Amino acid sequence: MSPVLAGVLQLTALIAALALAYRPLGDYMAAVYSSSKHLRVEKVIYRCIGANPDAEMRWPAYLRGVLAFSVAGVLFLFLLQRVQGILPLSFGFASISPDQAFNTAASFVANTNWQSYSGEQAMGHVVQTAGLAVQNFVSAATGIAVAVAIALVRGFAHGIHGRQAGGPTGNLGNFWADLVRGTVRILLPVSVIGALVLVACGAIQNFSGIHEVGRLVNEHGMGGTQQTGGGAYASQEVIKELGTNGGGVANANSSHPFENPNAFTNLFEIFLILVIPFSLTRTFGKLVGTVRQGYAILATMGVIWLGFVCLMMWTEFAHGGTALQAAGAAMEGKETRFGVGASAIFSVSTTLTSTGAVDSFHSSFTAFGGGIDLLGMMLGEIAPGGVGSGLYGMLVMAIIAVFIAGLMVGRTPEYLGKKIGTREIKLAACYILITPTLVLGFSAASMVLPDALGSMLNTKALGAGPHGFSEVLYAFTSGANNNGSAFAGLNADTPWYNTTIGLAILLGRFLPMVFVLALAGSLADQKPIPETAGTLRTEKPLFTGLLVGTILIVTGLTYFPALALGPLAEGLS
Missing domain, CATH: 1.10.287 (Helix Hairpins)
Incomplete structure (x- = not known):
């Protein structure tokens, strides 16, 4: 099978999977955020944090909730990194320097996951799971809540449905209820299922320590050992994609076989990146009372995303040069297990959302390919954008x-x-x-x-x-x-x-x-x-x-x- 045909078939399968998930997931998220009932576990959480989930908030109060929660997250994650040296399961890793700890804490709380460190060579299991993975959930839930997927949608919905409720109130719901519901009812269940799929397909999920897996010897008989460590790869992989976070356990990110074992998991992870942002357009249509408005936003996102994918494939497959033409495409920095087409789809999907996960190195893309990735982020990451x-x-x-x-x-x-x-x-x-x-x-x-x-x-x-x-x-x-x-x-x-x-x-x-x-x-x-x-x-x-x-x-x-x-x-x- 030619590389171009393989890329087209993967793109077709991805679009079909997103189409199948669009309506049920979009309707489910609309039901979650419009429900007046609270689950038992949610009530326990509200009591622990001292929040009244039924209290309506105007936008200043909603904003104060978002900022207070985020500031607490930055401080907690910063301190967790600074004391890593005395934490269990740290495997001898030193505490993170102040400037890098600040950068990482800000990054994960802000749903960015920029990493200026090598993950498996700097962070122990406690920081990875209790710190970074937790922020992957709650930062994504904050993004959905602020609806600002949901709060902004409610701003429109109050105008449409306010006639039945006695007119506009200026209220945008309750941030704490939106945050908890997004985490408990949407992100956690899908992540559990997704992690099981990844483990079944070969992703690593354990709390193993560092092991020697081989020795590196030069022609003079000198060298050192090659080591690798275990970790909760699958559980962090699924939420980093589903929550459009992007930060992985390994420095190689989603090109590492522990995180992304084969071509199926690669396509599955692209699906996880896109499924919530695209499906939220259905949620928007349901909440404002006309699904056709959601379809218009979906069409806009889809046209831009598909156009960028086609441009990236063309750029990477048709790049000139004898060596590149002999290889069939611009292969430097690409994941040879998946092919150039899969790398192009992943690259566009991760930069048109706020994900940042990679299965190839964007610096090795052709100049125009790197420009496409840059432009995708410069659009504001709205096609379909982050959760x-x-x-x-x-x-x-x-x-x-x-x-x-x-x-x-x-x-x-x-x-x-x-x-x-x-x-x-x-x-x-x-x-x-x-x-x-x-x-x-x-x-x-x-x-x-x-x-x-x-x-x-x-x-x-x-x-x-x-x-x-x-x-x-x-x-x-x-x-x-x-x-x-x-x-x-x-x-x-x-x-x-x-x-x-x-x-x-x-x-x-x-x-x-x-x-x-x-x-x-x-x-x-x-x-x-x-x-x-x-x-x-x-x-x-x-x-x-x-x-x-x-x-x-x-x-x-x-x-x-x-x-x-x-x-x-x-x-x-």
């Missing part, structure tokens, strides 16, 4: 698209029965300006400050050339957009990069949440507007096309100069 963050990012872009349409026809824009006025547009504009400011600002500083520039010049990549610049641009794009993947050539384990990427991660995660929750509160306060003949039909293909164009144009105008200095310059040279 929760992808949907609320897409809804913000929908508001911008509606506003543009309103300007073109001279009509006050509205979306799902809500007026899009000055306040809403200002909040949406602030949302879309945050990450470009962080990415371009920190990248520019890294190109002129001596310590940061020295790290780039010493990279194993192409030094100070376009590829070196792409390394720096990719690092801050990945951090600010809460992706977590890396080009893998930049030495980011320095005080400068650990600190600045950590700050970009935190600001890129929580500042957008502030504006999204404020936007949700503004929408929830509004009275619904009846639909008229002049209302823009946002469930039609015309709006889908407008939304896709808006996303690409806004991103292109923002990032094109930076892309021209990096991957485009390298690809055209």
